[in-house]
Amino acid sequence: MADLDQTFAALSDTTRRALVAQLAEGEAPLSDLAAPFDMSLTAVSKHIRVLSDAGLVAIEKRGRTRYCRLQAGPMKSAADWLSDYQTFWDDQLESLGRHLREETK
């Protein structure tokens, strides 16, 4: 429960989802990750910490740079939770479609 809280919360911020997207390209140092954002390094560092606390990112210190890499496990849990409702939204979209077809008849 609390895990899902943390995972969904971590993903509820545009900046953090962008970081995740960057990390999907591969491991990267924090400074590289921070570069695209109009925001202090400290701010990005905090975002990375949120992701790391949620288990979505692993941080490894090599020399003076911290390399970050994606850990997708918790995302699978989130996706699994959502998938319980898949039939539900399929049904709704289908009935919406039916409704639209009905209207334009």
Place this chain on the structure above:
Amino acid sequence: MADLDQTFAALSDTTRRALVAQLAEGEAPLSDLAAPFDMSLTAVSKHIRVLSDAGLVAIEKRGRTRYCRLQAGPMKSAADWLSDYQTFWDDQLESLGRHLREETK
């Protein structure tokens, strides 16, 4: 972007996910939804408002009761976003498995 922010944020609370689960059983009045929680009706009302603002719940007033029902559309968007990383976590779990098999050899 902001839509996903709102959707993930709405789902980042245990109480709200429980409400979603209840609503998956079908339409229900707010008071019924609130009953299981050790929390004021006002608090649950606020949670429902968060879900409603995120487009996850539709509220329909009939007489003095508000009936709530699930609208799963935004959940599909969230699931779609997550699914971009599916291969990623599959790979990680697979390599984890390989690693474990290696260890116990």
Place this chain on the structure above:
DNA sequence: CAAATAGTCAACCGAATAGTTCACTGTTAG
């Protein structure tokens, strides 16, 4: 050694969250 680089830590700020209580509005039932 000295200077630049990579990053953290602590303190602070304003806005948002999650909850409370109390007063209130509408609606239904006796």
Place this chain on the structure above:
DNA sequence: CTAACAGTGAACTATTCGGTTGACTATTTG
């Protein structure tokens, strides 16, 4: 008509969040 019921709204509190700046540590480079 009156009482109970379903729910909202406003005000308040404590905590968290997203961001800043400035001082600091550790590491690499010239």
